Structures are given as structure tokens and as C-alpha cells.
Amino acid sequence: xxxxxxxxxxxxxxxxxxxxxxxxxxxxxxxxxxxxxxxxxxxxxxxxxxxxxxxxxxxxxxxxxxxxxxxxxxxxxxxxxxxxxxxxxxxxxxxxxxxxxxxxxxxxxxxxxxxxxxxxxxxxxxxxxxxxxxxxxxxxxxxxxxxxxxxxxxxxxxxxxxxxxxxxxxxxxxxxxxxxxxxxxxxxxxxxxxxxxxxxxxxxxxxxxxxxxxxxxxxxxxxxxxxxxxxxxxxxxxxxxxxxxxxxxxxxxxxxxxxxxxxxxxxxxxxxxxxxxxxxxxxxxxxxxxxxxxxxxxx
Amino acid sequence: xxxxxxxxxxxxxxxxxxxxxxxxxxxxxxxxxxxxxxxxxxxxxxxxxxxxxxxxxxxxxxxxxxxxxxxxxxxxxxxxxxxxxxxxxxxxxxxxxxxxxxxx
Numbered sequence: 001x002x003x004x005x006x007x008x009x010x011x012x013x014x015x016x017x018x019x020x021x022x023x024x025x026x027x028x029x030x031x032x033x034x035x036x037x038x039x040x041x042x043x044x045x046x047x048x049x050x051x052x053x054x055x056x057x058x059x060x061x062x063x064x065x066x067x068x069x070x071x072x073x074x075x076x077x078x079x080x081x082x083x084x085x086x087x088x089x090x091x092x093x094x095x096x097x098x099x100x101x102x103x104x105x106x107x108x109x110x111x112x113x114x115x116x117x118x119x120x121x122x123x124x125x126x127x128x129x130x131x132x133x134x135x136x137x138x139x140x141x142x143x144x145x146x147x148x149x150x151x152x153x154x155x156x157x158x159x160x161x162x163x164x165x166x167x168x169x170x171x172x173x174x175x176x177x178x179x180x181x182x183x184x185x186x187x188x189x190x191x192x193x194x195x196x197x198x199x200x201x202x203x204x205x206x207x208x209x210x211x212x213x214x215x216x217x218x219x220x221x222x223x224x225x226x227x228x229x230x231x232x233x234x235x236x237x238x239x240x241x242x243x244x245x246x247x248x249x250x251x252x253x254x255x256x257x258x259x260x261x262x263x264x265x266x267x268x269x270x271x272x273x274x275x276x277x278x279x280x281x282x283x284x285x286x287x288x289x290x291x292x293x294x295x296x297x298x299x
Numbered sequence: 300x301x302x303x304x305x306x307x308x309x310x311x312x313x314x315x316x317x318x319x320x321x322x323x324x325x326x327x328x329x330x331x332x333x334x335x336x337x338x339x340x341x342x343x344x345x346x347x348x349x350x351x352x353x354x355x356x357x358x359x360x361x362x363x364x365x366x367x368x369x370x371x372x373x374x375x376x377x378x379x380x381x382x383x384x385x386x387x388x389x390x391x392x393x394x395x396x397x398x399x400x401x402x403x
Contacts, residue, residue, distance in 0.1 A: 093342070093347065098381075
């Protein structure tokens, strides 16, 4: 009966951390693996568009790849009078203009696609074309109904945000959706967690882990998000992270021990929870607790 | 000919600013009249595009050479197109005055 209730719920969970290399992908792929065995409609979205690598762990078949684009201006130099108004309207230094030399150029990498320059031009010299930002690929996980979505940014593009947003959209709202978030607390992270029901922050019990965990917590507080913490490499470092969690009443969800076996599996692109039943059980319990407290009924 | 030098301060004793786009000041030195002009760089704290904006500023002043510590990726092709020469100074302790002496 209880299982039935869980199966009818929708939830979006982000796996995030301020510090890089704390185990976001380890946790995301392991949790995804456990959930796809226990539930029907599970989707993992790799939002770390600058360096997506969750896909390496998965046995998958490509369904489709979409190209994510942004509008950028092109300038018709026959119509351009070099008045400089488009340059003045641009907040991102994306239009380079030297009127005396009759030089005008768009720097696509700096353009945010806001369209202000095309509004500014009174001579019809600016039109817009599509500029590739990256790709979003959707995969089916073999022998399951579960899906994997990967956001991948094109090298040289200024911000991964558009590609991440396209990936979130492809992940959808139905069933269980897990986001492998990009590291840090800037725009890519913010966009990833904006619509989630719960954020799992993963950290390690070191001064670096604690310092960056605090930043993540402060950010999530301003966003009014529910969150809990997973401590990876437990047994390493010191107790300061534990003291911080206690002082601030932040739930400690699970601890993942500092264990060579995990590192061995990871280094071979094997999903740790598939080889370690204890870890798998811990993840399942953690998920059931999260969905009971934070999941939305699909009714 | 005019030469732009990136400077950390507003006088000749200031050290060279090793960053081009985000330097504190540009010194425009005219090799013919021997005059110098110090310009505060408004792009110092630009969130992005400081390099191209600084190229625009320096090119607008008519500089044909730029002396700095390093140049970013985005601007190299621009400077080639404008036929502005980049001169990289490895010793960041050099003063603006000593660079001007080398140009004389």
C-alpha cells in the first residue's frame, strides 16, 4: 500500500555541492540506479553542462539530440551608418565598433541574445540568426522505462544556463527526476535548483568541504528550498562539518564512508551502489524519507 | 605613432599593468610629439567583454602598438585585423617611464 502511494508521487531532487569533486556524480548515478530498479518513471538529468559525465556510467540508447541555440545579431554593413547606437544598447560589450575605420563586429561569445541591439538600430542593418550554445540529448536506459538527459555546452560559449534550462525541460515534471547539478553557487547552480522539491548537498568533512557547504546553504536559504546533507568520505578530515549541521539544524541524510572499494568502482565507471548492497539500501531509505516529506502527489 | 601602455597608476613611475583588458590605466604615448596621456580604464571591472571594449578604446585613440603583460584570446584576431601590434613585457616590475624610454 505504501509503495503504491510512493509510485503516484512526483518529485524533483537536485544533487549539488559548492565544492567540486565531493561526489555529486557518484551520488546521482548511484541513486538513479537504485530508483530505476524500484520505480517506473525515473529520469536523471546531467545539468553539469560544462563537463557532463554521468552518461559514462550508464548503459543507454540515444533517443534524440536537440541543438540549443540563441539568437545573435548579424550586421549588414551596406545599411550600417556606424552610428554606434547598437553598441550603446549592449550591456555585454558584444558589439565592437570603430566608426572612423568603418569597422563593426559582433562577438558572438559575449552576446546574451537579449535583442536590444536590433531594437536600437534605426537603419534595419541588424537581423538575427541562430547561434549554437550546445546540445541536449535524451537516452533510454536499457531494459527499463527510465531516461537519462544530458546537457552539453559548446566550448567557447559564455554561459551554460540556456543549455541547462533546455535539459531541465527535457527531463520533464512527471515521476522521479534527479538532477546532477553543476558545482558552485552561481547561475548554473541556481537555475538547476530553482524548481526542485529538495536539494541533497553532498560534502566532505574537510575545511574545504565545510567552507563551500556554508555557501551552498546560505544560497538555498535565500531561495527558500528544502535541503539535507550527505557526507562523503566520512572518516576523513575532522568533525567541524558535523558540528555545523547540528548547530544549524540541518538534516544529515547519510554518510558515505571513505572507502577504497567505492573509488575502485568509480574509477572503472561502475555505479557503486550496484556492487554495494549496504550503500544501495541507504540510498533507498534516504529517498523514501525525502519523497514522504517533500514529494508532490500527482493527483 | 601612438603606443598604448597598460599602467597600474596615473603617473610615469607606475608599474606596467600585466593585464590588458582590465588594466587600471592606459597611457597613450605619442612617439612624435613625446606627449603622454593617461586614461582611466572604464572596463576594469566589466563583468565580461573587457578585452574587446578596451581594444575599441585604444584603437579609437589611434594607437598602433599596445604594450602589456598579456592579451586575452578574444582580442588577438581583432588586433590583427586592425593592424595593431601587441608587445608583451614579461617583467611586470618595469615602470611606464622605462617602457617609454625603450620606445624612444
